[in-house]
Amino acid sequence: xxxxxxxRIRKGQPLAxxxxxxxxEIPVCLRSVYNYIDHGELKVKNxxxxxxxxxxxxxxxxxxxxxxxxxxVGRTYEDFQIFMQDYPEGSQVEMDTIVGGRGSxxxxxxxxxxxxxxxxxxxxxxxxxxxVKRAFDYLEELLSTDLFQRLFPVILTDNGGEFKDADGLExxxxxxxxxxxxxxxxxxxxxxxxxxxxxxxxxxxxxxxxSFKDLTQEDLTLLASHINSVKRYSLGGKSxxxxxxxxxxxxxxxxxxxxxxxxLADEVHLTKDLLR
Numbered sequence: 001x002x003x004x005x006x007x008r009i010r011k012g013q014p015l016a017x018x019x020x021x022x023x024x025e026i027p028v029c030l031r032s033v034y035n036y037i038d039h040g041e042l043k044v045k046n047x048x049x050x051x052x053x054x055x056x057x058x059x060x061x062x063x064x065x066x067x068x069x070x071x072x073v074g075r076t077y078e079d080f081q082i083f084m085q086d087y088p089e090g091s092q093v094e095m096d097t098i099v100g101g102r103g104s105x106x107x108x109x110x111x112x113x114x115x116x117x118x119x120x121x122x123x124x125x126x127x128x129x130x131x132v133k134r135a136f137d138y139l140e141e142l143l144s145t146d147l148f149q150r151l152f153p154v155i156l157t158d159n160g161g162e163f164k165d166a167d168g169l170e171x172x173x174x175x176x177x178x179x180x181x182x183x184x185x186x187x188x189x190x191x192x193x194x195x196x197x198x199x200x201x202x203x204x205x206x207x208x209x210x211s212f213k214d215l216t217q218e219d220l221t222l223l224a225s226h227i228n229s230v231k232r233y234s235l236g237g238k239s240x241x242x243x244x245x246x247x248x249x250x251x252x253x254x255x256x257x258x259x260x261x262x263x264l265a266d267e268v269h270l271t272k273d274l275l276r
Contacts (some may be wrong), residue, residue, distance in 0.1 A: 001026060001033070002043045009048050012204055013230075020154030020231035021265035022237075071166045072159070072183050077191055080156055080182035087154060090115030094195035095157040097127065100212030107212070108220060109135050109163070110202070111155075112195045117240040118199050118251060119227050120258065121220040123212075130163040136169055136178070142257050145176055150250050152179045156192050160185055191265060201227045204270040219275050221259050226270060229263035239265075 008018045019030045026033065036042050084092065091114070098108040109122040109132060109160060121136075125129045137215070140148040156164045166181045184191040205223055208213075228240045235243040241262045242254060253262075263269075 001036075005033075005044050008266060009044055010271075011268065012268075012274075013268050014051060016233060017231045017265070017268065023237070028243070030066065038040075040136045059104055061081050066141060067209050069164075070198040071164050075166060077156075077182065077185045077188070079153070083182065084154065085179065088115075092154040092156050093152050094165070094192040096192070096195045096199070097132075097160060097162055098125065098199060098206070099127070100206075100215070102211075105214075106215055107131075107205045108186040108202070108206075108215075109156070110199065112197055112198055113151075113251065114194050115242065116248065116251060117194070117198075117232060117235065118244075118255070119224055120254075120260075121202070121224045123215060123217045123220055124162075127160075129162055132162050133165055133168045134250065137172070139254075140172060140178055143254060145172060145178055145249065145255070147250055151254060154180050154182065156184065158189060158192065176195050198227065201230065205272060205274050207272070210272075215275075223274065224258075224260050226263050226268050226274065228260060229265070229268050230270070 004022055005015075009015070016030065019026060019033065023105055026206050032169050033042075035046050043192065053194060069208050074137075080092075093113055095109070095111045098110060100108075103211055105126040107124040107127050109120075109124050111120040111122075112118065122135050124135060139152075143151070155169075163169070163181070165181070170177055170179055190262060200224065205226075206215075228243075231237055231239045231242075239262070241255075241260075
């Protein structure tokens with residue numbers, strides 16, 4: 001077990017991912033592996049494991065009536081919940097941006113397909129509304145309007161300034177509606193938990209404070225490939241890429257065009273060394 005676990009832990013692989021890939025070689029359950037580590041029975045120590053994500057206790061925020069700017073009218077979280085009654089559960093895409101350290105204007109646009117848990121990472125030159133709109137235009141041109149509409153029927157995001165051009169994101173240059181944008185309530189990022197959770201993996205490789213100055217789209221494509229190759233218990237021990245079926249032809253086409261690809265389980269690497 002030491003020979004199996006230690007080199008993979010040093011690559012930044014989550015313990016649950018290692019267990020899912022090698023469960024037939026490990027003679028105990030995952031809980032027992034954690035217990036062995038807690039009791040000092042293995043060379044892997046608790047300090048070697050990723051810290052468990054600690055979420056801040058939710059506070060009862062006051063309702064901010066003044067926050068109802070024009071771009072949020074008809075696009076609130078309550079509107080989102082009503083709108084989703086006509087769509088299959090989990091068919092929305094959650095969207096956010098990741099900010100680099102001081103002095104780097106570049107940002108990462110992160111989008112996760114909730115049901116499939118597949119993550120996209122796109123490099124933005126800055127945090128302006130125009131840059132997010134150009135990213136949407138790029139994806140639509142890459143895919144065709146019909147395919148974009150099928151893949152991104154509903155997008156849920158936060159109230160960051162880069163997302164305020166709701167009309168520009170929803171409607172393309174020909175006046176066609178390509179998606180429907182909705183916004184979480186102010187200061188309630190937990191309403192889009194999937195994209196917030198997957199940022200944990202991104203920060204393993206790009207810790208807070210890291211400058212994005214020299215970051216390239218090729219770097220983000222590599223990072224997305226590794227993150228999408230991490231096995232998840234919520235997917236029956238498969239990675240998001242492994243869990244795709246023959247029915248997911250649209251999503252497979254998108255990943256192929258973006259050059260996101262599967263990484264062998266033992267080659268998954270989630271430390272800063274990945275992009276060095």
